[in-house]
Amino acid sequence: MEAVYFKFILSLGLVLIFARIFGELSERYFKQPAVLGELVAGIIISPFLLGGLIHDPIILNFATVHNPFGLQGDFDIMYIIANIAVVILLFQAGVETDIRSFLKQAPTGFAVAFGGVVLPFVGGYFVTRALCPDVGIGGWLFMGAVLTATSIGVTVRILMDMGRLNTPEGTTILVAAVVDDIIGLIILSIVIGLSETGEFEILEAVKIGAIGFAVWFSLLLIGIKLNKYISRFLLNPFKSSGTAPIVALIIGFLVAYLVTLVDLHPVVGAYVAGLIFSACQEKEEIIEKGRPIMLFAAPFFFAYLGMMVDLRLFGAPGAAVLAVLLIVVAMVGKLIGCYIPARFAGKLSHNSGMIVGVGMVPRAEVGLIVAAAGYIAGAISLGLYGAAVAVCVVTTLVTPAMLKPFFKRQLAQVSEPVSGDSNSSNSA
Amino acid sequence: MEAVYFKFILSLGLVLIFARIFGELSERYFKQPAVLGELVAGIIISPFLLGGLIHDPIILNFATVHNPFGLQGDFDIMYIIANIAVVILLFQAGVETDIRSFLKQAPTGFAVAFGGVVLPFVGGYFVTRALCPDVGIGGWLFMGAVLTATSIGVTVRILMDMGRLNTPEGTTILVAAVVDDIIGLIILSIVIGLSETGEFEILEAVKIGAIGFAVWFSLLLIGIKLNKYISRFLLNPFKSSGTAPIVALIIGFLVAYLVTLVDLHPVVGAYVAGLIFSACQEKEEIIEKGRPIMLFAAPFFFAYLGMMVDLRLFGAPGAAVLAVLLIVVAMVGKLIGCYIPARFAGKLSHNSGMIVGVGMVPRAEVGLIVAAAGYIAGAISLGLYGAAVAVCVVTTLVTPAMLKPFFKRQLAQVSEPVSGDSNSSNSA
Numbered sequence: 001m002e003a004v005y006f007k008f009i010l011s012l013g014l015v016l017i018f019a020r021i022f023g024e025l026s027e028r029y030f031k032q033p034a035v036l037g038e039l040v041a042g043i044i045i046s047p048f049l050l051g052g053l054i055h056d057p058i059i060l061n062f063a064t065v066h067n068p069f070g071l072q073g074d075f076d077i078m079y080i081i082a083n084i085a086v087v088i089l090l091f092q093a094g095v096e097t098d099i100r101s102f103l104k105q106a107p108t109g110f111a112v113a114f115g116g117v118v119l120p121f122v123g124g125y126f127v128t129r130a131l132c133p134d135v136g137i138g139g140w141l142f143m144g145a146v147l148t149a150t151s152i153g154v155t156v157r158i159l160m161d162m163g164r165l166n167t168p169e170g171t172t173i174l175v176a177a178v179v180d181d182i183i184g185l186i187i188l189s190i191v192i193g194l195s196e197t198g199e200f201e202i203l204e205a206v207k208i209g210a211i212g213f214a215v216w217f218s219l220l221l222i223g224i225k226l227n228k229y230i231s232r233f234l235l236n237p238f239k240s241s242g243t244a245p246i247v248a249l250i251i252g253f254l255v256a257y258l259v260t261l262v263d264l265h266p267v268v269g270a271y272v273a274g275l276i277f278s279a280c281q282e283k284e285e286i287i288e289k290g291r292p293i294m295l296f297a298a299p300f301f302f303a304y305l306g307m308m309v310d311l312r313l314f315g316a317p318g319a320a321v322l323a324v325l326l327i328v329v330a331m332v333g334k335l336i337g338c339y340i341p342a343r344f345a346g347k348l349s350h351n352s353g354m355i356v357g358v359g360m361v362p363r364a365e366v367g368l369i370v371a372a373a374g375y376i377a378g379a380i381s382l383g384l385y386g387a388a389v390a391v392c393v394v395t396t397l398v399t400p401a402m403l404k405p406f407f408k409r410q411l412a413q414v415s416e417p418v419s420g421d422s423n424s425s426n427s428a
Numbered sequence: 429m430e431a432v433y434f435k436f437i438l439s440l441g442l443v444l445i446f447a448r449i450f451g452e453l454s455e456r457y458f459k460q461p462a463v464l465g466e467l468v469a470g471i472i473i474s475p476f477l478l479g480g481l482i483h484d485p486i487i488l489n490f491a492t493v494h495n496p497f498g499l500q501g502d503f504d505i506m507y508i509i510a511n512i513a514v515v516i517l518l519f520q521a522g523v524e525t526d527i528r529s530f531l532k533q534a535p536t537g538f539a540v541a542f543g544g545v546v547l548p549f550v551g552g553y554f555v556t557r558a559l560c561p562d563v564g565i566g567g568w569l570f571m572g573a574v575l576t577a578t579s580i581g582v583t584v585r586i587l588m589d590m591g592r593l594n595t596p597e598g599t600t601i602l603v604a605a606v607v608d609d610i611i612g613l614i615i616l617s618i619v620i621g622l623s624e625t626g627e628f629e630i631l632e633a634v635k636i637g638a639i640g641f642a643v644w645f646s647l648l649l650i651g652i653k654l655n656k657y658i659s660r661f662l663l664n665p666f667k668s669s670g671t672a673p674i675v676a677l678i679i680g681f682l683v684a685y686l687v688t689l690v691d692l693h694p695v696v697g698a699y700v701a702g703l704i705f706s707a708c709q710e711k712e713e714i715i716e717k718g719r720p721i722m723l724f725a726a727p728f729f730f731a732y733l734g735m736m737v738d739l740r741l742f743g744a745p746g747a748a749v750l751a752v753l754l755i756v757v758a759m760v761g762k763l764i765g766c767y768i769p770a771r772f773a774g775k776l777s778h779n780s781g782m783i784v785g786v787g788m789v790p791r792a793e794v795g796l797i798v799a800a801a802g803y804i805a806g807a808i809s810l811g812l813y814g815a816a817v818a819v820c821v822v823t824t825l826v827t828p829a830m831l832k833p834f835f836k837r838q839l840a841q842v843s844e845p846v847s848g849d850s851n852s853s854n855s856a
Contacts, residue, residue, distance in 0.1 A: 005508045006688040009515060013681030020675055024666060034669065077505055080433045087437060238452060241462065246724050247448055253441030260434040292717040293724050296674050 007058040011078070012300070014060060015307070018045050019299035033158045036400035038299045042306020051307070062307075082304035083266065084253075085297040086153050086365075090267040091252035092294040093156045094274015095286050097174060098166040099224065102275065105168055108346030109175020115341040116176065116360050117183050119333035120147035127329055131322045132384065138195030139384060142374035145191045146388045147330045149184040151364030152177035152267065153305075154399055157298060159359075162407055169352040172342060173359040174271070180360070181268045182212040188370060189263075195379040211262045216272055219255065223276030231280045245289035248277045265366065305364055309393050319383045323390035330391050331398070334361050351413070355406045362399045367392040435486040439506070440728070442488060443735070446473050447727035461586045464828035466727045470734020479735070490735075510732035511694065513725040514581050518695040519680035520722040521584045522702015523714050525602060526594040527652065530703065533596055536774030537603020543769040544604065544788050545611050547761035548575035555757055559750045560812065566623030567812060570802035573619045574816045575758045577612040579792030580605035580695065581729060582827055587787075590835055597780040600770060601787040602699070608788070609696045610640040616798060617691075623807040639690045644700060647683065651704030659708045673717035676705045693794065733792055737821050747811045751818035758819045759826070762789050779841070783834045790827045795820040 018041040026037025045051055051060030063077045124147035129140045155173055159165045165174075186209035193201040223230075234251065235244040252273040259269030277286050339357035342348045348356065371388035374380040380388070446469040454465025473479055479488030491505045552575035557568045583601055587593045593602075614637035621629040651658075662679065663672040680701040687697030705714050767785035770776045776784065799816035802808040808816070 003688075005511045006685055006694060008508045009512060009681055009694055010685035012512065013678055013685060016678045017675070017682065020666065020671060020678065024669060024671075027669060077508070080436045080505070081509075083433045084437060084440065238448065241452060241455060243448060243452075243723060245720065247445070249724060250441055250444045250448065253437055254445065257434055257438035257441060260431075266434060266437055289720040289723075292673065292720050295671060295717075296677060296721050 004058065007056065008063075008077070011059050011061075011063075012081070015042075015045065015078075015300055015303045016296075018042075019303040023299060032404060033161060033400040034299075035154055035157045035161070035302050036397070038302035039154075039306040039397055039400075042303035043309050043311070044306075045303070046307040046309060048310045048312065060307075078304060078307070082301045085299075085301040085304075087253060087256045087266055087270040088249070088290075088294050089153060089157065089298040089301065090270040091249060091256075091274040092287075092290045093160060093165065093174070094252075094271040094276075095248070095278045095283060095290060096160065096165055097171065097275055097278050099275055099279050101166050101168070101171040102174060103224075105171040105346070106175050108168075108172045108342060108348070110179055111341035111345040112172055112176040112338045112356055112360065113179035113183060115337040116150065116180065116334050116357075117148045117187070117337070119337040120330055121145065121187065123147065123329035123333045124326060127325050128322070128384070131325070135380065135384065138191075138377075138379035139374070139381070141191040141194060142370070142377075142379045143326065143384060143388065145184070145187050146363070146367045146370045146374070146391060147326065147333065148180075148187055149363060149366040149370055150177055150180045150334070150360045151362045151366040151392075151396065152271075153301060154362045154364060154396055155359040155403070157302070158400060158403055158407075164407060167352075168346070168348060169342070169355040169359070172346060172348070172356050176338065176356070176360060178216065178268055178271065181265050181366075182209055182216070184366070184370070185209060185212055185263055188373065191379075192373065192377065195374075195377055208263060212259075212264050215259060215262045216264065216268065219259075219269075219272045220275060223272070223279045227276065227279040227281075230276065231282060235280065235282050244282055245286040248273075248280075248282070248286045249290060249293065251277075305396065308365075308368065309389070319386045319390075322384070323387040326387055326391050327394045330363065330395055331361055334395075351406055351410050355403065355410070358399060358402045358406065361402070362396040363392040364396040365392070367395075432486065435484065436491075436505070439487050439489075439491075440509070443470075443473065443506075443728055443731045444724075446470075447731035451727060460832060461589060461828040462727075463582055463585045463589070463730050464825070466730035467582075467734040467825055467828075470731035471737050471739070472734075473731070474735040474737060476738045476740065488735075506732060506735070510729045513727075513729040513732075514695055515681060515684045515698040516677070516718075516722050517581060517585065517726040517729065518698040519677060519684075519702040520715075520718045521588060521593065521602070522680075522699040522704075523676070523706045523711060523718060524588065524593055525599065525703055525706050527703055527707050529594050529596070529599040530602060531652075533599040533774070534603050536596075536770060536776070537600045538607050539769035539773035540600055540604040540766045540784055540788065541607035541611060543765040544578065544608065544762050544785075545576045545615070545765070547765040548758055549573065549615065551575065551757035551761045552754060555753050556750070556812070559753070563808065563812065566619075566805075566807035567802070567809070569619040569622060570798070570805075570807045571754065571812060571816065573612070573615050574791070574795045574798045574802070574819060575754065575761065576608075576615055577791060577794040577798055578605055578608045578762070578788045579790050579794040579820075579824065580699075581733075582790045582792060582824055583787040583831070585726060585730070586828060586831055586835075592835060595780075596774070596776060597770070597783040597787070600774060600776070600784050604766065604784070604788060606644065606696055606699065609693050609794075610637055610644070612794070612798070613637060613640055613691055616801065619807075620801065620805065623802075623805055636691060640687075640692050643687060643690045644692065644696065647687075647697075647700045648703060651700070651707045655704065655707040655709075658704065659710060663708065663710050672710055673714040676701075676708075676710070676714045677718060677721065679705075733824065736793075736796065738817070747814045747818070750812070751815040754815055754819050755822045758791065758823055759789055762823075779834055779838050783831065783838070786827060786830045786834065789830070790824040791820040792824040793820070795823075 019038040022037035022041035023034035026032045047061045121144040125144035128143040159170045186205045189205040238244040238247045255273035256266035256269040335357035338360045339353045342353040342356040375385045447466040450465035450469035451462035454460045475489045549572040553568045553572035556571040587598045614633045617633040666672040666675045683701035684694040684697040763785040766788045767781045770781040770784040803813045
């Protein structure tokens with residue numbers, strides 16, 4: 001009676017328990033955010049290390065099915081569960097966001113997003129061009145695109161764990177992450193167009209970006225203007241059974257899918273759905289019931305990010321120098337590109353500016369998706385792909401440790417006004 | 429950038445929202461348990477009805493992959509998620525169980541389980557033998573086995589929703605469900621042996637059953653005797669980060685897998701893991717944080733049960749008469765077989781005896797697993813399989829409506845002592 005799903009139950013349990021143990025060790029003995037421990041746990045138990053020793057297609061492995069439905073790409077069941085987990089995380093972040101702080105920081109967030117795109121893109125393009133002149137413009141552009149895309153998960157998790165979501169720098173990062181996703185979409189569409197047809201389809205790209213913006217802002221507006229009706233017609237019917245918060249989360253799933261129809265990332269949809277409910281009067285109840293679901297699910301996403309790291313990819317000859325240079329460009333470019341607008345457009349302090357800059361550094365799965373798109377399109381080689389993976393891994397791993405001292409300094413100074421959640425740190 | 433997992437997010441969202449809406453309608457307008465609405469929602473959106481109109485391998489479909497890993501049987505991704513959900517449900521039921529009531533009702537539960545096995549097994553055997561004499565002893569035995577296996581999910585969910593888990597009849601049902609799983613294991617092993625080799629391997633079967641019992645009781649004993657150490661060494665380290673309840677649930681996953689190594693059903697392991705933590709001092713915290721996770725996940729399991737129902741299977745010529753007879757035997761046999769021991773061994777009232785009897789009626793996925801094993805082994809035909817599916821579907825669908833009046837009468841009388849959770853009804 002050995003059933004395949006038994007092994008999935010085991011795998012899920014193992015990933016989660018390792019994530020939790022390493023997360024706890026990370027906090028307690030290394031004074032680092034739990035998310036760092038979860039990422040490291042993932043690397044250790046990955047199919048490329050511990051999982052590889054088990055020789056089972058499912059247990060601590062990806063259970064990858066190649067092209068089962070005639071669709072492009074592989075079909076990785078653990079990846080699906082991880083992505084469901086990050087949707088839950090970003091929905092919860094949305095509900096916990098103070099929508100007023102979010103709107104207040106919107107202009108700064110826009111400036112930060114644009115600043116954080118320019119330097120890494122230009123840097124990635126020229127570094128690749130200098131070191132790999134034979135790759136061609138398609139490859140150079142793709143590597144630029146890999147370097148632009150911020151993955152918000154790690155930073156949001158740290159902001160939530162430390163109760164810093166509703167600080168000016170927290171909401172600036174959140175606005176910037178949303179805008180960054182839309183800019184990334186525009187860039188990717190231009191880059192794919194260029195590498196496929198050789199033409200610079202700027203109008204098409206701007207159209208895609210404009211639609212993305214329009215959809216996202218319409219959803220935000222719905223939350224701001226129509227939250228009374230959302231409470232009355234969507235949540236109220238489920239109040240007597242106590243499932244209104246669950247219904248809110250389910251709507252988060254549906255919105256996460258809806259935004260993918262205009263090519264936005266599902267987490268951007270989940271986040272805006274959360275924002276909509278953060279404007280509703282049921283906010284507190286949704287936060288309270290959503291926290292345990294998020295605490296249960298989110299570590300799976302971060303451990304999974306670690307599990308995707310094949311350390312051997314970094315050993316490819318020639319890739320090392322390129323990888324190191326790209327990592328430097330990715331980090332310094334994003335940091336400076338975000339710090340300057342945060343400081344001067346947003347009038348944030350040096351410390352807050354550094355939090356915004358460092359918080360935008362992780363590329364994680366978003367960078368990997370862009371790199372994979374380039375690899376599948378034939379625009380970048382396996383060596384370049386390895387370097388891109390290195391960028392995504394390193395930028396993600398260093399962020400928790402880099403963020404921590406700035407938060408610590410800020411908490412010691414208590415120089416910034418904190419609206420709301422500073423005491424809710426991780427205690428759910 | 430259309431990714432496969434986007435569709436999974438949509439599917440999950442759609443299944444959950446339909447389940448919640450139908451669950452709410454069921455409670456509000458039909459005065460039936462929510463779980464009935466969830467089952468009906470599943471039937472309506474199943475690949476055989478609404479899902480079939482969508483013509484997509486994933487959205488409201490099973491995303492079944494045939495034999496991707498060279499393992500036996502199909503590989504259904506929604507099925508995996510549904511089974512994760514029912515593990516969460518039974519773990520939560522375990523934690524919410526009062527372990528003293530559970531132990532107090534153990535003798536009654538044993539008697540109920542044995543009583544509930546004999547009549548359906550004998551009835552199923554002879555009905556099939558009378559109507560399908562050409563099938564042979566393997567097929568007759570398999571149909572008997574299909575009729576013995578109780579699926580506890582539906583009844584547990586109703587008990588929890590109505591706050592009747594820790595009543596004498598609630599804990600009797602829970603004990604009986606565990607014992608029933610082990611007896612089912614013994615029967616299945618005998619039946620498979622007989623239909624494959626023609627030999628009656630009673631010793632082997634008794635050994636399998638004894639191991640199952642031994643493992644289950646060892647786990648229960650650990651909970652009763654060592655709960656202080658479990659609190660100190662497994663939960664305490666995670667208290668400061670507020671994740672002790674999450675760790676408890678993760679351990680539930682691991683135990684759910686462990687018991688499958690001795691051929692028990694994962695939900696039996698999840699339930700005993702929950703029982704272990706119900707003996708720990710962290711019980712209340714685990715209940716409180718686990719409830720939202722359970723409320724979010726469990727409806728997926730019930731909707732999925734409904735989604736598996738292919739109504740066309742019942743239309744097979746000749747299957748109808750057999751199906752109707754088997755349904756009657758399955759229901760009446762289980763009801764009488766459980767009612768008598770509950771009344772006379774357990775000294776429960778008529779009303780409580782009826783609750784126990786009706787509560788043990790659903791066969792759901794457990795019966796389907798047995799039927800599928802018989803079909804794969806070649807012991808039963810597609811017609812018999814269709815009849816088995818009908819038994820599983822009907823016994824599951826009628827239970828909520830049948831249970832409700834007995835609960836109502838009992839609550840009106842307030843004749844039984846209720847220890848603990850009578851006010852916690854669904855309000856989490």
